[in-house]
Amino acid sequence: MTETTEKDSIFKTNIDRGLKAKIIQFNEDESRITYICSRNYATSFKNPEETVRASYFVELVLDYQYPKERIDIEVKVERRTPDDRADIVIYEDEECKVPYLVVEAKRDGITDSEFTQAIEQAFGNANSKRAKFAIVVAGNTRTAFNVAGFKQSEREKM
Numbered sequence: 001m002t003e004t005t006e007k008d009s010i011f012k013t014n015i016d017r018g019l020k021a022k023i024i025q026f027n028e029d030e031s032r033i034t035y036i037c038s039r040n041y042a043t044s045f046k047n048p049e050e051t052v053r054a055s056y057f058v059e060l061v062l063d064y065q066y067p068k069e070r071i072d073i074e075v076k077v078e079r080r081t082p083d084d085r086a087d088i089v090i091y092e093d094e095e096c097k098v099p100y101l102v103v104e105a106k107r108d109g110i111t112d113s114e115f116t117q118a119i120e121q122a123f124g125n126a127n128s129k130r131a132k133f134a135i136v137v138a139g140n141t142r143t144a145f146n147v148a149g150f151k152q153s154e155r156e157k158m
Contacts, residue, residue, distance in 0.1 A: 008051070008108075010055065010140065011051050011052070011054075011055040011108075014054070014055035014056075014058040014059060015051070015054050015055060015058065017058055017062055018054065018057070018058035018061075018062070021058075021061070021062060022036065023035070023036050023037075023057070023058065023061050023062075023068055024036065024054055024057065024058065026045065030045060031044065031045055031046060032044055032045055033045040033050060033054055035054075035057060035071075035073045036068060037057075037068045037069070037071040037072060037073060038068070038069055038070065038071060038072045038091075038096050039072060041072075041073040041074060043073075043074070047107075048107035048108065049105055049106055049107045051107075051108075052105045052106065052107060052108060052137055052138065052139060053073075053087055053088065053103075053105035053137075056088070056103065056105060056137045057071070057073070057088060060088070060090065060103075066090050069094065070090055070091045070092075070093070070094065070096060071088060071089070071090050071091070072088070072089050072091070072096060073087070073088055074086075074087065075088075075089040075129070077124075077125045077128045077129060078128055078129075079128045084125070086102045086103070086104070086125040086126075086129065087103050087104055087105040088101075088102070088103035088105065089101070089102055089103070089129060089131070090103075099126075099129040099130060099131035100131055100132055100133065101131055101132070101133045101134070101135065102122060102125045102126040102129055102131045102133070102134045102135075102147075103122075103134075103135050103136075103137060104118050104119075104121050104122035104125065104134070104135070104136045104137070105137050105138075106118050106136070106137070106138040106139075107138065107139070108138065108139025108140070109138075109139060110138045110139075114138075115136065115138055115141065115143075118136045118138060119136050119143065119145075122134040122135065122136050122145070123145065123147060126145075126147040127147060131147060131148075132146070132147060132148040133145065133146060133147055133148070134147050
């Protein structure tokens, strides 16, 4: 792993756990990460958001016991902007056809308005994928939603 500050230690700890469990791996210079899930997905590890996604992916598999075979990364979202993708999708079924949870990951330290925008993105992606739940993860800040339990305008009234 690269050098980290104390603030980043939870991310480093989770990523180290993921490496040990062989659910993530890095290339030689640690510039790219590969997620070992329903389809192995490799991407640049230079974006600060990727540290958050990698750490949360490890938690989903190791702490919350979601099978890695039911998790996909960077999933195309129908009816959204052409290149819009959900950061992480957990499926109910082994064929990965029935989305259960959509995760929107953001870098640590975003503003309140950026977090609100991430909530909108998570809801849009979850509704498009017809997932039951959505969660926004921005560093150590997390908020989960029961998307299936509310009509789109109902959550604004809460």
